[in-house]
Amino acid sequence: MKVLIILPPFLPVDDIRKIIRQILPDGEILTSTDFTEHNAEVLVATTFTRIDRNLISRLPGLKMIQISSTGYDNVDQDAVKSRKIMLCNIPAANKESVAEHVIAMALAHLKNLIHFHNEILKGNWPVLTNSMDLAGKTFGIIGMGAIGRKLAERLLYFGTNTIYYDPVRLQEEDEEFLGLKFYALEELLAKSDIISLHVPLTPETRNFIAGKQFNIMKDGSIFINTSRGEVVDEASMIKAIQSKGIRAGIDVYTQEPPDFSSDLFRLDNVIFSPHIAGVTVESQQRFITETVSNVMKYVQGLQPLYRVL
Amino acid sequence: MKGYELFARTLKDLRLGPVFGNPGSTEIPMLREIKDYVLTLHDSISVGMADGLAQYTGTPSVVNLHTLPGVANSMAFIHTARLNRSPVVITSGQQDNRHVYYDPLLSHDLLSLVGDAVKYRYEARNAEDIERSLKRAAMKSLEPPMGPVFVSFPMDVMEEESDYLGLAWKYPNTALVDMNEVEYVAKCIEEAASPAIISGSEIDAYGSMEDAVNFAEKVGCPVYAEPLSSRAGFRSDNHRFAGDILPATTAMNMLLMKNDLILNFGGDFTIYPYLQSPLLPGKKVITISLSPSFRYGEFITGHPGLFMRELTKIVKPKGDFQRPEDLSTGSAAARERRTMGVNFVLQKVRKKFHDYVIVDEAISSSVAVRKNLGYRDRSYFTAKSGQLGWATPAAAGISMKNPRVLEIIGDGSLMYTVQALWTISRYNLPVKVLVLDNQGYSILKSFSTSFYPGVEKAPFLSFKTDIVKISEAFGVETREGDESLDELDWLAEGETARVLVVHVDRSIPKLFF
Ligand SMILES: Cc1ncc(C[n+]2csc(CCOP(=O)(O)OP(=O)(O)O)c2C)c(N)n1
Numbered sequence: 001m002k003v004l005i006i007l008p009p010f011l012p013v014d015d016i017r018k019i020i021r022q023i024l025p026d027g028e029i030l031t032s033t034d035f036t037e038h039n040a041e042v043l044v045a046t047t048f049t050r051i052d053r054n055l056i057s058r059l060p061g062l063k064m065i066q067i068s069s070t071g072y073d074n075v076d077q078d079a080v081k082s083r084k085i086m087l088c089n090i091p092a093a094n095k096e097s098v099a100e101h102v103i104a105m106a107l108a109h110l111k112n113l114i115h116f117h118n119e120i121l122k123g124n125w126p127v128l129t130n131s132m133d134l135a136g137k138t139f140g141i142i143g144m145g146a147i148g149r150k151l152a153e154r155l156l157y158f159g160t161n162t163i164y165y166d167p168v169r170l171q172e173e174d175e176e177f178l179g180l181k182f183y184a185l186e187e188l189l190a191k192s193d194i195i196s197l198h199v200p201l202t203p204e205t206r207n208f209i210a211g212k213q214f215n216i217m218k219d220g221s222i223f224i225n226t227s228r229g230e231v232v233d234e235a236s237m238i239k240a241i242q243s244k245g246i247r248a249g250i251d252v253y254t255q256e257p258p259d260f261s262s263d264l265f266r267l268d269n270v271i272f273s274p275h276i277a278g279v280t281v282e283s284q285q286r287f288i289t290e291t292v293s294n295v296m297k298y299v300q301g302l303q304p305l306y307r308v309l
Numbered sequence: 310m311k312g313y314e315l316f317a318r319t320l321k322d323l324r325l326g327p328v329f330g331n332p333g334s335t336e337i338p339m340l341r342e343i344k345d346y347v348l349t350l351h352d353s354i355s356v357g358m359a360d361g362l363a364q365y366t367g368t369p370s371v372v373n374l375h376t377l378p379g380v381a382n383s384m385a386f387i388h389t390a391r392l393n394r395s396p397v398v399i400t401s402g403q404q405d406n407r408h409v410y411y412d413p414l415l416s417h418d419l420l421s422l423v424g425d426a427v428k429y430r431y432e433a434r435n436a437e438d439i440e441r442s443l444k445r446a447a448m449k450s451l452e453p454p455m456g457p458v459f460v461s462f463p464m465d466v467m468e469e470e471s472d473y474l475g476l477a478w479k480y481p482n483t484a485l486v487d488m489n490e491v492e493y494v495a496k497c498i499e500e501a502a503s504p505a506i507i508s509g510s511e512i513d514a515y516g517s518m519e520d521a522v523n524f525a526e527k528v529g530c531p532v533y534a535e536p537l538s539s540r541a542g543f544r545s546d547n548h549r550f551a552g553d554i555l556p557a558t559t560a561m562n563m564l565l566m567k568n569d570l571i572l573n574f575g576g577d578f579t580i581y582p583y584l585q586s587p588l589l590p591g592k593k594v595i596t597i598s599l600s601p602s603f604r605y606g607e608f609i610t611g612h613p614g615l616f617m618r619e620l621t622k623i624v625k626p627k628g629d630f631q632r633p634e635d636l637s638t639g640s641a642a643a644r645e646r647r648t649m650g651v652n653f654v655l656q657k658v659r660k661k662f663h664d665y666v667i668v669d670e671a672i673s674s675s676v677a678v679r680k681n682l683g684y685r686d687r688s689y690f691t692a693k694s695g696q697l698g699w700a701t702p703a704a705a706g707i708s709m710k711n712p713r714v715l716e717i718i719g720d721g722s723l724m725y726t727v728q729a730l731w732t733i734s735r736y737n738l739p740v741k742v743l744v745l746d747n748q749g750y751s752i753l754k755s756f757s758t759s760f761y762p763g764v765e766k767a768p769f770l771s772f773k774t775d776i777v778k779i780s781e782a783f784g785v786e787t788r789e790g791d792e793s794l795d796e797l798d799w800l801a802e803g804e805t806a807r808v809l810v811v812h813v814d815r816s817i818p819k820l821f822f
Contacts, residue, residue, distance in 0.1 A: 022562040023586040177648075293759075293822045296559070296585045302760055 001299050003027040004040035004059070008048040023292060026299070033058075044295055047071055053079040064298050068291040070094065070278070072308065080309055087309035088294060092146045093286035094278030099150040101277035102196045102224050103134075103158070105249030108271055109222050110134055135159035140192030142185070142209075143199040143227070144170060151196060152178045163188055189216040194224070201228035209233065214240035224249035226277040229256070238263050241270060251277040312467035315439040316400075317342035323447050323478065325371040325398060329355035329706075333375030335402030335415060338467040340373065347736060349702070350728040352379040356386035356457075357702025357726065360395040361668070364540065364690060365707045367514065368480075369396040369450045376402045376461070377417040385696045387426040390457040392693035393539050394514065394600070396450035397457040398443070399423075403432060405464045419461045429458040436471035444478045452481045454600030455514070483515065483599055483612050490609045491619045494572065494595060498528065499625055501570035501593070507554065508542040509535035509576015509613070510693075511598060517614020518544055518686045521574065524617035525549040529628040534684065535576030536561065539693035541684030542576060548631050553679055557822050559586040569593065575613035577602050579693075582760075584822060638681060648814045649792070651745060655681035657794045658715070658743065661801045665715040665741070666690070666707055670700030670722045673752035673818055674745050678717050698725025704740045705733050712739040712804050720746040720774060720810075727779060730808070734784030739804040742785075745813045748773050752820065759821035780808045 003024060007013055009031040020027040028040070033049060037058050044066045045051060056062060056079050064086040067075065072089045080087050108114060110132045119126045137160050141148045144166040155162050156179055163181045164170075165188045175182065183191065195217065199205045209225075210233035217223065217240065225232055229252040240246045247269040256275055264270065298304040310318065316339050320326055327345040330336070331352045340346065349355040352374050359370035374380050380387075380401055390397045404416040420430045429449040431442045439462065446458040498504050506528070512521050521543055525532045531551035534542030543550050554561055556579050565571060571589060573596040578588060594606030597616045601608035609616070642656035651674040659681055669691040671678045679689070690707065692699035701723065704716035723744055733740050749771035757764035764770075780787040787808040790796040800809040 019563070019566065022566060022590060023559045025587060025590065289822075292559070296822075297760065299585050300583065303762075305762060 001026055001042065002038075002040045002061075003042040003044065003295060003299065004038055005029045005044040006033060006046075006049045007031055008046060024296065024299070042066065042295060042298060044068065044291060045074075047074045049074060051075045051080075056080065056083060056085070064088070064304070066090075066291060066295050066298075066304070068287050077309060085309070086298075086304070086307060088304050088306045089308055090287050090290045090294065091306055093290050094280075094283040095147045095150045097280040097283040098147045098198075098226050098277045099154055101251065101273070102151055102226055102249070103154060105224050105251075105271055105273075106139075106194050106196075106222055107134060109247045109249065109269075110137075114271060134194075137161070137193040138163060138191050140164065140183075140188040140195045141180075142166075142188065142195065142197050144180075145198060145200075147226075148198040149178065151198070152180055160194075163191060185213070186216055189213055190218070192221060193218065194222040196224040197227045197231060199227055199231055201230050205231050207231070207233045209237075211236040211239070214244070214246065217244065217246060220245045220247070222247045222249065226251040228252050229254040229258075234262075234264065238267065241267050245269070249273075251275055310436075310471065310473050312436045312439055312462070312469050312471070313339050313341045315436060315471060315473055316443075316462065316467065317344075318473050319440045319443045320371060322475070323369070323444060325369060325447065327709075328371050328373050328400075329359045330373035331355060331375060331379060332373070333379060333402065333415070335376045335404065335464060336373055338464050339400075339402055339462055343373075346373075347732065349732050351726060352382040353386045353698070354702040354726050354729045354732065356383045356390060356397060356399065357699050357729070358706035358732070359397045359399075360386065360390045360393060360699070361690065361703030361706030362709055363390075363395045363397050363706075364393060364514070364703075365666070365687060365710055367516070369398050369447050370706070371398045371400065374399060374401040376404070376415050376419065377422070378415070380419055380422055380459075384422075384426060385694070386699065386702075387423065387457050387459075389692050389694040389696045389699055391426050391428075394453075394455040394510070394693075395457065396447075396455045398446050398450055399427065399457055399459045400443075401459075401461045403461040403463040407465060409463075420459070423459045427457045427459040428452075428454075431459070432461045433463065433466050436466055436469035439466070439471070440474060440476055444476055448478055448480060453483060484615055485599070486611050486615045486619055487609065488619065490597075490611065491616060491623070494597070494609070494616075494620060495623045495625075497570055497593065497595065498572070498627055501627070503568045504528070504530045504570040504572060504627055505551075505565055505568035506530050506532045507535055507571060507573040507576050508532050509574060509598070510538045510540045510542065511575025511600075511613050512543070513541045513684075513687060515575070515599075515612065515614050516686070517575070517612075517617070520614040520618045520621070522547055522549075524621045524624070527621050527626060528624050529626045529630055531630040531632075533564075534679075535573070535579070537579040537581070537693070538576060539691055541686065541689045544685055545683035546685075551630065551632055553676070556581050557584050558588050559584045559822055562586050562589060565589065565592070571595070571606075573597070573606075574617060575599070578605055581695075582756075582821065645814070646792075648816070649812060650814045651677045652681065654745065654794065654811055654813060657797055658682065658717070661797050662715045662741070665713045666711055668700045668704040668707065668714060668716040670697065670716070670718040671745055672697075672719045672722060673747070673755060673820060674717075674719070674813075676820070697722040701726050701729040701733075701740075701742070704742070705729055705738050708733075708738045708740045714740050716740055716742045718742065718744055719751070720744055720748065720776060721750050723776065724774060728783065730780055730783035730785045730806075733806045738806060740806050741800050742780075742806070742808040743800065744776055744808065744810045746776060746810050747813050747815045749815075751815070751817065754817045755820045758817055759819070765817060776808070776810045780810075 139160040141164040363370040536554040536556040571594045641652040645653040708714040754765035790811040
């Protein structure tokens with residue numbers, strides 16, 4: 001069965017080719033889509049390749065597309081559906097990485113790292129600090145999916161009091177195991193010193209955290225968003241940061257890359273990262289392994305995992 | 310002498326004993342002179358005990374089974390002995406020749422039944438056959454590949470008269486090394502860019518660990534243990550030891566990606582489950598073994614340990630592999646303390662039982678058992694067949710020669726031959742049993758999650774058993790461990806059998822590619 005793998009040219013393609021020869025001898029690696037026609041039955045791609053109607057039409061035998069990441073916005077889903085092609089992604093091979101990123105942002109705020117760093121670069125030697133410990137803080141997790149759980153597990157060792165909200169409450173023994181207490185959303189917002197958001201973007205969760213929710217939060221609390229930009233009303237967030245001294249850790253934006261003229265980037269108690277919380281050397285390795293193993297399942301005649309279409 | 314006297318006399322001459330078995334009317338005639346008999350409450354358990362004992366001593370052991378039902382009940386264990394390369398001499402009774410024509414109760418063609426599970430099968434025709442067929446079977450059992458042999462004895466033959474001839478017997482010579490091949494392999498090593506060594510179960514079985522270590526020291530290449538090996542492949546505390554090879558082709562290829570020459574001493578490539586990747590494509594693979602399978606690559610017939618000894622003399626060093634220090638075990642154990650994860654349990658076990666023989670049927674925790682407890686000479690045994698229920702009988706058999714035996718077994722596996730605990734108690738065998746109770750078939754859940762998602766939730770993969778009650782009822786002191794695992798001290802105490810049940814993490818591990 002012919003497997004076509006399209007990779008962005010900035011990856012170490014020669015090394016990957018060597019690996020593929022050992023484990024999937026029918027696999028062919030290309031770095032561009034400028035072929036006229038290809039007889040592949042399986043297409044493996046990253047999010048860097050647009051998989052549109054035109055590309056699909058040049059793959060007349062295509063039966064399965066495997067995207068090697070969680071997101072698959074690069075795929076024209078209507079085109080895939082009309083050809084009855086199977087589409088799979090690799091969900092959550094990055095959950096540990098995101099959980100760590102959240103903790104890094106929380107710690108960077110609590111320990112004033114950015115401020116100290118900048119002061120020292122300016123030639124100053126600050127002696128006073130309002131740095132705080134993570135231990136003993138109330139950490140509110142909104143959304144207890146795979147990432148929320150990993151975060152809760154890791155926080156156990158930091159000595160936080162961890163609370164959560166999720167539309168579906170965990171089993172009592174799971175709550176006990178992770179040392180979690182359930183609260184309704186408003187209560188969680190009011191109680192937490194640190195809030196981290198882990199909800200998927202759906203019509204219901206668009207602007208899920210807006211003015212009303214920011215108003216409930218404690219002054220000076222830390223708000224971290226590594227889920228999706230659209231889940232938060234950005235204007236309300238900016239206001240809350242200005243008026244309530246909320247400190248934010250932002251990895252995701254309503255528009256990416258964002259409009260850098262926005263007031264968001266004039267605020268000094270925000271730490272930014274470029275939608276990269278889930279991207280680490282290790283998580284990329286996990287994505288590759290899971291991609292290869294899922295494609296091999298399909299090639300062997302088994303149902304692949306993580307089918308989205 | 311009567312046939313039954315010849316039977317006992319021959320076993321004595323061959324120094325075969327005790328006889329492990331479960332008797333029936335058909336065997337009563339042949340057992341009249343047998344004094345050293347170990348009763349097992351299921352036929353198969355006697356084969357498992359004999360298998361453990363034979364592997365541990367490297368010499369044959371003997372079993373007596375009750376004709377059709379006893380042999381049929383034991384078939385999985387006979388196959389396991391075959392794959393374990395365990396020299397077990399299996400005997401059984403057969404119906405009286407004078408009425409076999411009528412297909413009497415219990416009669417059957419036993420030689421067809423044992424089929425290819427044994428390497429020699431014979432049914433005695435007369436009293437003269439008793440001495441010669443048993444001696445031939447015993448010698449044959451030790452011929453590489455070592456394995457089970459079978460002789461059946463019709464009831465009437467036991468009443469016939471014949472002389473005991475004292476026929477000469479000698480176990481087969483295995484010290485075979487072809488010096489031309491040694492030179493050839495030395496040259497292959499010299500010409501290769503990056504050789505890797507695999508050390509297999511024959512190394513431990515033929516007592517060649519020292520030769521393997523000396524060779525590895527000199528040549529300097531990484532040494533891996535054979536995939537799914539049934540016993541120690543190498544000394545895992547040696548700095549050249551690079552770990553186990555996993556049985557999946559894809560994982561194997563990834564691990565050995567950079568090696569162009571694979572030298573396999575006394576092992577084979579056991580593969581499971583099926584994965585698309587071909588086996589070690591584009592590499593030169595040479596296996597040196599007393600029992601070549603001719604499955605893949607080049608084969609050289611010979612004693613792998615002695616071959617290495619000769620090779621060490623002429624081989625040129627080809628690197629200086631040092632296993633990177635593994636700092637993960639301690640922290641993994643600490644992290645898993647609150648979940649009663651197996652790494653936590655096994656690090657505690659290691660402290661108390663580091664010099665014990667380990668008999669492993671921990672199934673989903675087997676990789677962790679190998680990693681945490683390591684390999685030493687004659688220190689690790691597991692069933693090569695994948696059959697469950699082997700460990701308790703095998704541990705019992707080994708404990709007859711070495712009182713320091715720790716069996717580590719899953720709650721599912723324990724139940725296949727749980728009445729072996731009765732034999733352990735009856736004969737005061739000092740086996741220590743650690744049951745890792747995860748309330749079900751964890752490895753099958755893991756397999757389902759990887760290949761057939763959803764099935765892991767099936768009710769037929771989860772269950773509870775009251776192991777404490779069951780085990781105590783068979784007469785073995787049993788306790789449950791709490792979070793501290795202080796009960797491991799109790800488990801180790803004294804030379805009496807004890808069972809400790811530890812309720813371990815029930816979350817589904819990821820074990821398959
Ligand atoms: C005689 C026999 N029957 C069934 C099986 C299939 N099988 C393989 S692993 C397994 C589950 C083992 O369970 P357990 O010993 O509790 O170990 P766990 O997987 O939970 O670690 C089963 C039933 C087998 N290998 N042998």
